[in-house]
Amino acid sequence: MSTTGRGLSPEQRDWLQRTLKGFALSPEAWISTLMSYGIAASYLTGKATSCPVCGGDDRFTYDNRHGRGDWVCRKCNDGDPMGGDGLQLITRVNRIGLFKLMRELTGGAPPSKRAVADFKAPRPKRKASPAFVEKRLTDMWNAARPQATGDLSMRYLQERVPGLTAGPSRALRLGMLEYRHDRKVLGEWPGILARFELPDGRLGTLHRTFLDPVTPAKASIVSPDGEILDVKLNDMTLNPLAGGAVRLMQPVDGEIGVGEGLETVYGGFMETGVPVWNCLNRVLLSQFVVPEGFGIKVVHIFMDFDHVDPKTGKSPGVVAGMALAKRLRAEGYTVVLHRPRVRGTDFADQWTTRYLASRMSGPLGRQASPSPRVARAF
Numbered sequence: 001m002s003t004t005g006r007g008l009s010p011e012q013r014d015w016l017q018r019t020l021k022g023f024a025l026s027p028e029a030w031i032s033t034l035m036s037y038g039i040a041a042s043y044l045t046g047k048a049t050s051c052p053v054c055g056g057d058d059r060f061t062y063d064n065r066h067g068r069g070d071w072v073c074r075k076c077n078d079g080d081p082m083g084g085d086g087l088q089l090i091t092r093v094n095r096i097g098l099f100k101l102m103r104e105l106t107g108g109a110p111p112s113k114r115a116v117a118d119f120k121a122p123r124p125k126r127k128a129s130p131a132f133v134e135k136r137l138t139d140m141w142n143a144a145r146p147q148a149t150g151d152l153s154m155r156y157l158q159e160r161v162p163g164l165t166a167g168p169s170r171a172l173r174l175g176m177l178e179y180r181h182d183r184k185v186l187g188e189w190p191g192i193l194a195r196f197e198l199p200d201g202r203l204g205t206l207h208r209t210f211l212d213p214v215t216p217a218k219a220s221i222v223s224p225d226g227e228i229l230d231v232k233l234n235d236m237t238l239n240p241l242a243g244g245a246v247r248l249m250q251p252v253d254g255e256i257g258v259g260e261g262l263e264t265v266y267g268g269f270m271e272t273g274v275p276v277w278n279c280l281n282r283v284l285l286s287q288f289v290v291p292e293g294f295g296i297k298v299v300h301i302f303m304d305f306d307h308v309d310p311k312t313g314k315s316p317g318v319v320a321g322m323a324l325a326k327r328l329r330a331e332g333y334t335v336v337l338h339r340p341r342v343r344g345t346d347f348a349d350q351w352t353t354r355y356l357a358s359r360m361s362g363p364l365g366r367q368a369s370p371s372p373r374v375a376r377a378f
């Protein structure tokens with residue numbers, strides 16, 4: 001979904017709402033606008049084609065059904081169907097916010113049809129060569145310091161997962177990282193680099209969490225347009241990511257736990273004592289492949305217990321976990337599914353709640369270390 005004003009000032013949000021209300025294009029103007037934002041004519045024929053966002057074969061149809069550049073895709077919502085208008089399609093393909101898009105489409109002035117004709121077409125994207133990406137990632141990794149006890153990255157994790165007893169991970173480093181947005185460097189922030197490795201050990205990407213330079217918290221980074229920017233994101237992709245994970249800890253007794261975020265998996269570790277790897281998001285979690293050479297026989301899956309998606313009637317985090325469980329069991333692994341008790345929470349939330357409650361209830365301190373295995377089987 002494209003943003004509808006998250007991180008904007010009240011004035012900007014107001015302007016955006018008025019602009020969207022007054023925005024209208026003829027069927028021909030929709031096509032030329034979409035094309036000028038890099039969506040090829042072959043997607044816009046009204047027939048089923050591959051999707052400009054998620055690829056595939058014949059999943060995508062541009063039908064302009066309501067005259068707003070409308071489209072549907074059978075897979076665009078992390079594998080589930082999704083539809084939207086032309087503006088949403090542009091924001092998804094170009095990874096820009098709706099506010100910025102509308103500024104471009106209207107020349108920054110109040111909306112008028114005249115202004116639509118002279119917006120700037122995006123510059124063509126140059127695809128980086130694998131050698132360039134490899135050098136960029138290697139340089140970034142080498143310039144960062146291995147995670148160490150008491151450094152900003154550890155203090156951040158201990159802030160998010162209180163009482164965390166895991167030591168420094170070889171898969172994590174702390175560096176000074178440039179934040180680029182719209183081809184401009186907005187500045188440098190300290191950040192956690194997480195090394196995402198494929199099942200065969202090759203590097204997939206480096207995931208970055210930008211941190212506040214002073215307090216152990218996420219950085220707040222705002223674009224010149226006033227958009228609050230994502231501070232947890234992958235760097236360039238060297239190899240396709242499917243199957244991989246950030247290998248935070250050594251498997252113990254042939255067991256490993258996986259989940260869809262750094263804090264979540266550390267929460268799962270504190271809840272159960274199972275060593276954990278991070279698959280970054282639920283799509284990659286569902287695609288996780290057990291690498292050879294670690295003797296892994298048991299996989300614990302720490303699911304996020306997301307709220308139900310009204311479109312599917314299901315909890316996306318649970319759907320991803322169940323899909324992985326089904327595949328791994330078919331491959332002969334023992335799978336233990338863990339789901340937080342409260343809907344709308346993940347294991348970082350569950351651990352934090354329990355930890356803080358135990359601290360408040362007196363000098364027990366018995367929950368301050370990883371609890372014994374409490375497997376929740378499905």
Ligand SMILES: [Zn+2]
Nearest residue numbers: 051054073076
């Ligand atoms: Zn799609």
